[in-house]
Amino acid sequence: MALRRRWLTYMALFALVALGLLFLFRLPGGEVRDKIWERIEGQGVVRVGMDASYLPFELWDEVGLRGYDVDLALALGRELGVEVDFENISFDGLYDALKAGWVDIIISALPYDPLLTQDVAYSYSYFDAGQVLVVREEERAITRVEDLNRRRVGLELGSMGDLEARRLEQRMALERRGYLGPREVLEALREGEVDAGIVDAISAYLFMGEEGGLRIVQQITEEPYVIAVPIKAPNLLEKVNEAIIRWRETGFLEELREKWF
Amino acid sequence: MNEPYLRRYGSRALLLLLVILIAGVLPKPLVTVGPQQRVETVNPKMGVHTRLTDEVEEWKIKRTLELVRAMGAPWVVEYFPWAYYEPIKGQFDWAHADLVVDHANAQGLTVIARIDFVPQWARPKNTTNSYLSRERYQDFGDFVYAFASRFRGRINYLIIWNEPNLSSAWGFRPVDPKGYTELLKIAYGRAKYANPDIQVLAAGLAPNVADEGDEFALSDLTFLQRMYDAGAKEYFDILAVHAYGNVFPPDDPPARDKINFARTELIHELMAQNGDGDKKIIVTEGGWNDHPRWTKAVPPSQRIAYTIQAYEKVLEWDWCLAVAFWAFRTPWPQRNFRDYFSFVTPEFILKPIYEEVQAYAQGATDWLEGTAVER
Numbered sequence: 001m002a003l004r005r006r007w008l009t010y011m012a013l014f015a016l017v018a019l020g021l022l023f024l025f026r027l028p029g030g031e032v033r034d035k036i037w038e039r040i041e042g043q044g045v046v047r048v049g050m051d052a053s054y055l056p057f058e059l060w061d062e063v064g065l066r067g068y069d070v071d072l073a074l075a076l077g078r079e080l081g082v083e084v085d086f087e088n089i090s091f092d093g094l095y096d097a098l099k100a101g102w103v104d105i106i107i108s109a110l111p112y113d114p115l116l117t118q119d120v121a122y123s124y125s126y127f128d129a130g131q132v133l134v135v136r137e138e139e140r141a142i143t144r145v146e147d148l149n150r151r152r153v154g155l156e157l158g159s160m161g162d163l164e165a166r167r168l169e170q171r172m173a174l175e176r177r178g179y180l181g182p183r184e185v186l187e188a189l190r191e192g193e194v195d196a197g198i199v200d201a202i203s204a205y206l207f208m209g210e211e212g213g214l215r216i217v218q219q220i221t222e223e224p225y226v227i228a229v230p231i232k233a234p235n236l237l238e239k240v241n242e243a244i245i246r247w248r249e250t251g252f253l254e255e256l257r258e259k260w261f
Numbered sequence: 262m263n264e265p266y267l268r269r270y271g272s273r274a275l276l277l278l279l280v281i282l283i284a285g286v287l288p289k290p291l292v293t294v295g296p297q298q299r300v301e302t303v304n305p306k307m308g309v310h311t312r313l314t315d316e317v318e319e320w321k322i323k324r325t326l327e328l329v330r331a332m333g334a335p336w337v338v339e340y341f342p343w344a345y346y347e348p349i350k351g352q353f354d355w356a357h358a359d360l361v362v363d364h365a366n367a368q369g370l371t372v373i374a375r376i377d378f379v380p381q382w383a384r385p386k387n388t389t390n391s392y393l394s395r396e397r398y399q400d401f402g403d404f405v406y407a408f409a410s411r412f413r414g415r416i417n418y419l420i421i422w423n424e425p426n427l428s429s430a431w432g433f434r435p436v437d438p439k440g441y442t443e444l445l446k447i448a449y450g451r452a453k454y455a456n457p458d459i460q461v462l463a464a465g466l467a468p469n470v471a472d473e474g475d476e477f478a479l480s481d482l483t484f485l486q487r488m489y490d491a492g493a494k495e496y497f498d499i500l501a502v503h504a505y506g507n508v509f510p511p512d513d514p515p516a517r518d519k520i521n522f523a524r525t526e527l528i529h530e531l532m533a534q535n536g537d538g539d540k541k542i543i544v545t546e547g548g549w550n551d552h553p554r555w556t557k558a559v560p561p562s563q564r565i566a567y568t569i570q571a572y573e574k575v576l577e578w579d580w581c582l583a584v585a586f587w588a589f590r591t592p593w594p595q596r597n598f599r600d601y602f603s604f605v606t607p608e609f610i611l612k613p614i615y616e617e618v619q620a621y622a623q624g625a626t627d628w629l630e631g632t633a634v635e636r
Binding site for chain 2: 051053054091092113115116154156157158159162163166177178179180181184188193
């Protein structure tokens with residue numbers, strides 16, 4: 001009798017563990033309900049939250065709404081087969097708007113934030129705004145930060161580029177030259193005052209687009225811009241990620257960068 | 262006693278004794294206060310506002326204060342919320358405050374303590390932690406007495422409340438300079454009774470230009486005048502001032518309708534007009550921000566320049582005892598513009614501004630002479 005009781009206990013435990021495992025690793029075919037995607041599909045509109053005050057990514061002024069992210073959102077609408085409704089919200093209010101359900105998605109030069117992944121889900125990155133190493137077009141001897149030993153390096157004082165240069169300074173004899181802003185760094189580089197510059201990618205792309213004569217040789221730090229969706233919208237996230245992969249493959253992201261920088 | 266009984270329990274008793282001995286010998290504190298340090302600086306008025314209130318780990322508290330000392334700032338402002346230390350009326354838990362204060366003192370830092378944050382037992386339901394009714398002023402006075410007694414000899418500067426000229430800092434009620442003055446009077450008496458050497462600071466007011474009758478705020482200048490009208494002069498030794506520069510340099514001239522660093526001069530003028538010009542000011546919050554997208558921010562190099570120039574400017578203000586800029590480091594990232602006020606990241610990465618201010622405190626003058634920047 002005792003043996004039978006023990007056997008039944010073992011069976012019950014086994015069943016519980018199996019159920020738990022089944023819950024954790026559901027088969028790929030298992031349906032997950034995404035009410036947000038159902039609403040977008042049903043109404044034919046995706047509501048995009050953005051803080052339209054940050055050219056070249058987004059700006060809403062007398063000319064109208066425009067920028068890299070605006071084009072990206074419109075392209076996403078085409079991918080999803082729905083209209084795009086833009087909501088202009090201050091940057092600090094974007095996440096609250098997403099959590100409160102005022103918008104379905106945030107596209108707003110949004111940096112990835114690992115601390116918020118309990119509340120929101122992030123797409124793959126579509127742009128990296130981190131610090132980059134920039135040299136003159138004809139420069140061949142500098143291809144990475146390791147080549148900066150005994151070189152003059154320009155940076156915006158107090159910036160993340162400055163921080164990186166100070167770190168490098170601890171392991172090599174680079175000459176750090178501080179400037180007021182990234183534009184001054186890149187002008188100094190073009191004019192030969194320094195051998196290389198460390199600035200953020202946005203400033204570098206903007207300068208190269210307007211003035212030319214420089215090129216990026218290394219991405220030193222990462223600051224990925226991503227799209228945020230509610231944590232309970234896995235289908236929407238999947239479709240956004242599929243779109244980003246497609247845009248990378250087709251060169252659409254590159255086209256956008258060339259258009260806006 | 263029979264032999265089986267001894268055999269059975271004797272070995273267990275021995276084992277227990279061994280465990281007690283090991284427990285008594287082995288555990289040692291992982292972090293110690295360490296030897297007394299001294300701040301080396303060319304500017305004895307330099308300070309920062311630390312945010313150790315919610316810093317749990319002792320090594321982080323110690324490390325933060327070591328870095329403040331190494332930067333060359335002898336003054337720290339720190340927040341000690343009433344609700345944290347008196348969760349039940351008359352029952353105090355000073356453990357965390359002791360840690361902060363002992364480490365700060367060991368680093369040679371002078372602590373200016375700000376106290377407010379009403380515990381739940383001292384306010385009605387559905388009110389915020391800044392709501393304190395007049396009937397509860399004595400409870401706050403009791404806490405001030407307990408705090409000043411506890412830290413006698415360790416803390417000699419006490420700020421009573423924070424920004425009472427904002428409705429949000431006054432329980433979302435209309436701001437009330439007279440009501441605040443009554444609170445200040447009670448706190449002043451109780452603090453002095455506990456420690457006659459303590460210097461009581463009237464609260465730093467939020468710099469703003471709101472007119473009387475505004476729903477959310479009242480101009481700092483108007484509020485201070487109303488405090489004087491209510492007799493506040495006798496109930497504070499020093500005035501705390503919040504001096505944010507926004508996008509203006511430290512030498513930008515002050516004006517009643519402008520929020521800049523030199524607005525502090527207008528506040529001192531107002532004190533003088535009320536016969537209180539010999540009293541000192543301490544800037545307990547202030548500074549510049551270098552967030553790339555916030556409209557009240559400046560570029561990082563300007564933030565460094567303005568910060569160092571402001572530290573230097575305060576040397577000319579003989580009526581200003583110290584300036585503590587907001588905020589040295591926070592325990593975790595805020596993930597918004599607030600992170601761009603700091604000198605050190607939550608992970609203890611020193612920002613360039615930290616190193617430049619440190620160099621200034623060691624005698625470097627390039628930021629004052631304009632030679633720190635190439636162009």
